Amino acid sequence: MVLLFLVMGFGFxxxxxxxxKLAFFATTVGTQMAGEIPIIGHPIMIFLRGGPQVTGATLTRFFGFHVAVLPGLVVVLIAIHLxxxxxxxxxxxxxxxxxWAANPALRREMKFFPNFLLRELMAWYVAIGTLxxxxxxxxxxxxxxxDPFASAPAGIKPEWYFLFMYQTLKLIPAKVWFVDGEVLGIVGCALIGLFWLLLPFFESDRPVRTRVWITGLAIFALAYxxxxTAYGYLAK
Known part of the structure; x- marks a missing residue:
């Protein structure tokens, strides 16, 4: 899950x-959404932008995130994973x-070096060649x-990997009781992401019936x- 979030960070x-023009206004909206998080939102927005507005400092900062910080974190996490x-x-x-416990002969193992490593290298060659x-x-x-002084393009939308969140926020009313709808949607998405991040730490000891419910929720979340995403892509 952490690697998934880092990949989304690469995209952002x-x-x-x-x-x-499109990148400028999309980043302005995206960082503004982060700023809507209660208490910690404004410092996060200032940290991402390098100031109160999206400027050349933001571009320099995002370049550093994209080519240095995020790749370094990915390498560390992949090393820990391996x-x-x-x-x-x-x-x-x-x-x-x-x-496997009943019949150990069914268990198949593969050496990391050279077998697994060579397979991974071949997959990387194919991916880089395709790209x-x-x-x-x-x-x-x-x-x-x-142009920071120009108006935002009509019908601006985020890339497809953020489109489901964007479309969800559009469907939430402006006010839900006394809470802003945008704040409620952003906090809700953050809590759902945190839940899936922590799920492996307590899911394995649950009863079988509970695991079935969790699997059903995962299938529902994927379908959602x-x-x-399709609805947001087709919507005008």
Whole structure:
């Protein structure tokens, strides 16, 4: 889950780097959403922007996040992940563990070096080659240079990986009792993300019926994200 959040951070920080009109206003809206978080929101917004407004300092800061801070964190987390896999093995369903306990001959193992490492390198080669081919065949224009004094483009939307959250916030009323709808939506999304982040630490000891409910909630959440993303993409 932490790696997923870091990948989303890559998308958010890299979106500003072309410094075009769409990137400027999308980053302004995104950092403003972070500023709506109660108590800690305003300091987070100032930290992300490097000041009260999105300026050249924000661009420099996001570039540092994108090419130095986030890659460093990803490398550290992947190293920790590989270390834990080597020490504790891969996680498998309880049914598979029961079969292995009954018949140890069914358990298949692979050495990290060279077998697993070579497989991973081949996957990386394919991914980098595909990315390079897409960049060469479908180059992306930088667009119109950002102008802080210009009006926001009509129908501006975030990229697809944030579209479900954007569409959810649009559907929440402006006021829910005495709470701002935008604040309620942002805090709700943050709490849901925190729940899924902490779930592996207490889920394994739960009864089977509870695990079934959690699996059902996960399927519902995935369907909701896909559905709201499609709805946001098709909505005008």
């Amino acid at each position: 920080s890299g979106y500003l780097l072309p410094w075009n 270390f834990l896999v080597q020490r504790q093995g891969m996680s498998v369903p309880p049914q598979v563990e029961a079969k 390079g081919a897409l960049a060469a065949l479908f180059p992306w224009n930088l667009g119109v240079k950002a 994200v896909i559905g709201m």
